Amino acid sequence: MKHQTLIFVRQLVETAWLLMCATSALGCTPTLATQATPPPTATTVRIVQASPFPTGAAPTERLLQPVGSPIPMTAAPTPEVCAEAAIPLHTVSAEVDYAARRVEVEQHTRYVNRTGDSLSAIVFSVEPNRYPDLFSLISVTAKNAGIEVTASELTGRRLSVELSHPLASGCALELDLRFQLRITPVGQVLSANSGYLGYTARQLNLGLWLPALAPYRAGRWITHDSAPVGEQTIHELADWDVALRVVNAPDGLILAAPGIVAQIDAERWRIRHNAARDLALSLSPAYLVERVMTENGIAVEAYTFSDAQVNQDNATVNGGAHMLDAAAKAIAMYSDLFGAYPHDRFVIIQADFRDGMEFSGLAYVGGEWFRTFPGSPASYLTIITVHETAHQWWYGRVGSDQALTPWLDEALATYSEYIFYEEYHPALKDWWWSFRVDAFLNVETGFPPVDSPVFAFTSSRAYINAVYLRGARMFHQLRADLGTDAFFDWLRRYADAGDGQIASAETLWSLLSPLQLEATAATRSRYLFGE
Numbered sequence: 001m002k003h004q005t006l007i008f009v010r011q012l013v014e015t016a017w018l019l020m021c022a023t024s025a026l027g028c029t030p031t032l033a034t035q036a037t038p039p040p041t042a043t044t045v046r047i048v049q050a051s052p053f054p055t056g057a058a059p060t061e062r063l064l065q066p067v068g069s070p071i072p073m074t075a076a077p078t079p080e081v082c083a084e085a086a087i088p089l090h091t092v093s094a095e096v097d098y099a100a101r102r103v104e105v106e107q108h109t110r111y112v113n114r115t116g117d118s119l120s121a122i123v124f125s126v127e128p129n130r131y132p133d134l135f136s137l138i139s140v141t142a143k144n145a146g147i148e149v150t151a152s153e154l155t156g157r158r159l160s161v162e163l164s165h166p167l168a169s170g171c172a173l174e175l176d177l178r179f180q181l182r183i184t185p186v187g188q189v190l191s192a193n194s195g196y197l198g199y200t201a202r203q204l205n206l207g208l209w210l211p212a213l214a215p216y217r218a219g220r221w222i223t224h225d226s227a228p229v230g231e232q233t234i235h236e237l238a239d240w241d242v243a244l245r246v247v248n249a250p251d252g253l254i255l256a257a258p259g260i261v262a263q264i265d266a267e268r269w270r271i272r273h274n275a276a277r278d279l280a281l282s283l284s285p286a287y288l289v290e291r292v293m294t295e296n297g298i299a300v301e302a303y304t305f306s307d308a309q310v311n312q313d314n315a316t317v318n319g320g321a322h323m324l325d326a327a328a329k330a331i332a333m334y335s336d337l338f339g340a341y342p343h344d345r346f347v348i349i350q351a352d353f354r355d356g357m358e359f360s361g362l363a364y365v366g367g368e369w370f371r372t373f374p375g376s377p378a379s380y381l382t383i384i385t386v387h388e389t390a391h392q393w394w395y396g397r398v399g400s401d402q403a404l405t406p407w408l409d410e411a412l413a414t415y416s417e418y419i420f421y422e423e424y425h426p427a428l429k430d431w432w433w434s435f436r437v438d439a440f441l442n443v444e445t446g447f448p449p450v451d452s453p454v455f456a457f458t459s460s461r462a463y464i465n466a467v468y469l470r471g472a473r474m475f476h477q478l479r480a481d482l483g484t485d486a487f488f489d490w491l492r493r494y495a496d497a498g499d500g501q502i503a504s505a506e507t508l509w510s511l512l513s514p515l516q517l518e519a520t521a522a523t524r525s526r527y528l529f530g531e
Ligand SMILES: [Zn+2]
Pocket: 387, 391, 409, 410, 413
């Protein structure tokens, strides 16, 4: 991967700031000469706001400071809004030009500093900026009296918003972000399996399209570099309230979105999705929608295309109905085993991209699994549907660092597939091991440890083999070590301990007793680093 650093500084005259940005938004992101491949650039865009506060330093001097140098601070002149602890609230107004595949966004973020530290900067994770030319930041401004944004610097997915005065612990900050997205075709600028933020002729997907607060731990904001394999984001819970307007769209456009969705008129919706790690949505004029209620009262909705129904041996098999049934069964079963599903609805979508992808309250299942669906649960359509549904617990309910400890969600989601077959299709248990796992792990040595970070891998196949598939074997062996009842009791306690949190391997292992740690020592040492 070629990393190229370019410090791009734009100083704007205060009075012309908004006007200039509105008319030259494309100029806010520098264009690199080579942008044909998906790996992200490390280009830095630094916007220095015209200084509205008496720092005593001329703006030009500030521009010459190296990136990351400390900004002299004084206490805020008046105490800021100090508030009850709350998760961030993102109030978003977005206008999608469906034909042009452009999105104009105004995002108002209310952040309460619960870190215990006084913060001189707030850091967002801006996932769409990992792709070239997709994200253009227009402005970041603060709404608080007494705190201004002095500069905002965007490098890869990391947006650091520097403050004129520190935000005291327990106090709230209100920030307005304005930006533009130019959505790219699936499988072209984006790799084919990142199509959750991309479009095809019949589907426009907005996944990980909104900036979210980065987690703050031990005195630093955590964001990770992009990598060609796996996911690298870490999501805290937030409340999302999105006013969506879609213009230049075909008639009969259908929105697939989680949470509470209200359609206001033919082109406007409001989506409220609380205590969620992200807010993903998808639009298409061609969706067929089927709904079912699970035994435990969760509404499951499948959004598919007509080609989800395929002809096999002179009979029509309905992949959409199969996906819906498998997802509803999985939601009911995992609710029993691991604790409540975190939302009232679950939306599952036929994707015009490969494999699948999980979001809070929403998941995609790759279109290839419908086209190859044999009409039987012994199929990738079942496996991937169940896997993405399991992520509602191992990602949605229990968060984790997807870059450094991807096994925490992926190995558990994969092992949850096996549990599904055990419960609903016990005759296929051996088939699952042989088809899903053993076929790819036909040698026992040479695999990196299950708890390797995504950065250890250069191919998706090697990553899946080591983390997902060997991870499933490891959990199966841990179950043998502990006994089935104790094993599921342990996972249930992990789902409780990590509920709404970002869990770690320590969280998981700390829930085993000394005797259980001893009983699992050999398995842990066989599969994990440093165990
Ligand atoms: Zn997964």
